[in-house]
Amino acid sequence: MAKRRSDYDSPWKEIIEQFFPQFMAFFFPLAYTDIDWKQPYEFLDKELPQIRRAAKSGRHTVDKLVKVTLKDGIEAILLVHIEVQNQVDGKFAERMFIYGYRIYDRYKMRVVSLAILGDQDATWRPQEFGYDQWGYTIKLRFPIVKLLDYAADWTMLEQSRNPFAVVVMAHLHAQATQRYPQTRLREKID
Numbered sequence: 001m002a003k004r005r006s007d008y009d010s011p012w013k014e015i016i017e018q019f020f021p022q023f024m025a026f027f028f029p030l031a032y033t034d035i036d037w038k039q040p041y042e043f044l045d046k047e048l049p050q051i052r053r054a055a056k057s058g059r060h061t062v063d064k065l066v067k068v069t070l071k072d073g074i075e076a077i078l079l080v081h082i083e084v085q086n087q088v089d090g091k092f093a094e095r096m097f098i099y100g101y102r103i104y105d106r107y108k109m110r111v112v113s114l115a116i117l118g119d120q121d122a123t124w125r126p127q128e129f130g131y132d133q134w135g136y137t138i139k140l141r142f143p144i145v146k147l148l149d150y151a152a153d154w155t156m157l158e159q160s161r162n163p164f165a166v167v168v169m170a171h172l173h174a175q176a177t178q179r180y181p182q183t184r185l186r187e188k189i190d
Contacts, residue, residue, distance in 0.1 A: 039069035093129035
């Protein structure tokens, strides 16, 4: 029987859609300040199956694709790719590259890929993909947020009014209590 894996992705997808500005403010404040929040933003997730269809990189999904307007008036497609997982994935950076160029190819607009890493390996921090051959160079660098890093500043999480502080605490508690159902129940009640 296959080992049952926790579904950490679905709650993330739902809360990002409900609180997208707060998500950007909490995890990517530099990007948040560049977005014109007076303009509407649009989730384009329904169009993602066409981008993934020909993927040979396995069953992986781009979690959110959001069309935003920047303060300088330029419309951009912002790709927020959240990979919440318990294991290191050696193909993650390559997938970020593949999704980014497929989205660019489809829309012919600037794409910014952002990643949240929810695994339990503090040393795994993929941030780029690329290669260089005969003077030809291609490289993608993307910002990441490592949820484990927030465990060191629990007081900040408890005092934050941003809903993503609670999401991070819940995520970290869920990982820490995975094998301890009584402790997990106590944490949920708290």
